[in-house]
Amino acid sequence: MLEIQKISFAYETKNVIDNISFNIQNGQNLAIIGESGSGKSTLLQLIYGLYDLNDGHIFYNNQAVLGPKFNLVPGASNMKYLAQDFDLMPYITVEENVGRFLSNMYPQEKKARIKALLAMVEMTDFKHTKSKYLSGGQQQRVALAKVLALEPDVLLLDEPFRNIDGFRKGALRRNLFAYLKNRNITCIFATHDSIDALSFSDETIVMKNGQLVCHDDSKNLYLQPKNKYVASLYGEVNEIPLPYLIESEDFDKTILLYANELFVTDVSDLQVTVIQCYFKGANYLIKAVFEGKALFFENPLPIAEDETVCLTAFDDIIAMRL
Numbered sequence: 210m211l212e213i214q215k216i217s218f219a220y221e222t223k224n225v226i227d228n229i230s231f232n233i234q235n236g237q238n239l240a241i242i243g244e245s246g247s248g249k250s251t252l253l254q255l256i257y258g259l260y261d262l263n264d265g266h267i268f269y270n271n272q273a274v275l276g277p278k279f280n281l282v283p284g285a286s287n288m289k290y291l292a293q294d295f296d297l298m299p300y301i302t303v304e305e306n307v308g309r310f311l312s313n314m315y316p317q318e319k320k321a322r323i324k325a326l327l328a329m330v331e332m333t334d335f336k337h338t339k340s341k342y343l344s345g346g347q348q349q350r351v352a353l354a355k356v357l358a359l360e361p362d363v364l365l366l367d368e369p370f371r372n373i374d375g376f377r378k379g380a381l382r383r384n385l386f387a388y389l390k391n392r393n394i395t396c397i398f399a400t401h402d403s404i405d406a407l408s409f410s411d412e413t414i415v416m417k418n419g420q421l422v423c424h425d426d427s428k429n430l431y432l433q434p435k436n437k438y439v440a441s442l443y444g445e446v447n448e449i450p451l452p453y454l455i456e457s458e459d460f461d462k463t464i465l466l467y468a469n470e471l472f473v474t475d476v477s478d479l480q481v482t483v484i485q486c487y488f489k490g491a492n493y494l495i496k497a498v499f500e501g502k503a504l505f506f507e508n509p510l511p512i513a514e515d516e517t518v519c520l521t522a523f524d525d526i527i528a529m530r531l
Contacts, residue, residue: 210234211256211363211395216265218255224263225251227419233412235270235362236393238386240406240427242442243416249399250293252416253365256397257290259283269363289361293368295352299341303332306340307354326354329384331377345372353385364389366398370405382409403443407431415439432529440465445494445505447471453479454527464530468494470522471506477519486511 211233218226225248233239241249254260256267261276268274269287277283284290297306308323327333330350340348349372356364369385370378386409389396400406406413406427413430415422415438423435434440437448445468451457454464454477481497481504493511497504497518506520 210270211397212266212268213256214266214268216255216267217263218251218260219263225419226255228265229419229421230265231414231421231424233395233397235395236390237395237412238389238410239395239397240410240413241397241399241416242401242403242406242413243422244442245401247416248419249416250367251419253290253367253397253399256363257283257288257365258285259290285363287361288363288365289356289359290365291352291356291367291369293371295348297340297348297352297355300339302337302339303327303343303351304336306351307358309355309358311358322358323354326357329388330354330381346374346377349373350381353381357388360392361394363395363397366396368400369398370400370402403431407443415442434465437465440467444468447504447506449479449499449504451531453477454522455524464527466522466526466530468505469507470526471504471520472522473506473508473512473518474521475519477521479520480517481506481520483512483514483516483518485514 213229213231215228215230216226217224217228229252241252243249255262256274258274258276258280261278266273269285274285298309304323304327307326308319311319311322313319327336330353332347332350332354335343335347340351343351353369370382373381382405398405410427412424413427414424417438423430423439430439431443437446440446447466448463449466450460451462451464452460481499483495483497485496487494492507492509495506495508495512497506512518
């Protein structure tokens with residue numbers, strides 16, 4: 210088990226990680242989400258042992274994870290960390306980069322390992338290409354294979370799919386996280402992509418201003434967000450006074466609803482005026498105005514600008530958010 214116990218860290222005087230604690234079981238996937246500058250990357254670097262903590266402790270399987278004051282080479286030996294700069298050698302080939310830290314004592318096993326990892330990240334056709342000639346997305350895929358070569362106990366990933374083409378991202382994510390589950394590798398990854406967090410993590414933590422806002426099962430976090438900040442990390446969200454949705458006298462009580470949870474109905478107290486329509490493929494994202502504020506909902510067809518429509522949400526969604 211990886212244990213993070215009340216850790217704090219500052220580059221200068223102000224804490225960028227402020228009294229954070231959480232645990233993750235072996236073999237679990239944990240997503241870290243939050244706005245830019247919230248401390249996601251720094252948290253990964255601290256877990257890996259690249260910096261010395263100002264306060265607190267980090268343990269993996271009851272062994273302390275220590276920083277550069279205690280280790281000649283920073284970084285925990287049973288962990289691998291993939292930063293956003295990939296750390297590839299530009300003048301050696303893709304297969305040489307992946308096998309860079311593998312032993313040469315067993316050449317056949319090494320060759321088979323490299324072949325399997327390149328197949329997983331769909332880079333087999335580029336195995337003889339020098340990494341300097343690869344695109345950013347290709348380099349990121351090679352870097353993923355490289356950090357997996359020695360099969361770490363814990364894998365730390367910072368925006369691991371940021372540069373990957375959309376048509377390839379889905380397969381790569383499925384391949385990677387299936388690989389990690391099959392080998393019981395613990396994975397902690399920072400991401401801005403809500404699909405990463407919802408589809409491929411067991412649990413998610415939300416960060417803001419260096420603090421841990423909440424930590425929960427990934428599905429629960431989405432379905433019952435703690436506040437509007439948490440909900441906004443998953444897409445457009447609306448904060449609507451309760452009496453516009455159900456019978457209530459409490460106008461101070463509001464409810465958070467995602468854009469896909471609101472739909473057009475014949476009659477309701479929630480009447481909005483359409484401002485813009487955005488085609489998303491399967492449907493349209495509609496921007497409207499309600500009581501002088503922007504409101505977003507989805508609709509299978511476009512709606513004309515300045516048209517007034519009534520909106521509602523399903524009773525079970527409303528009840529879950531109360």
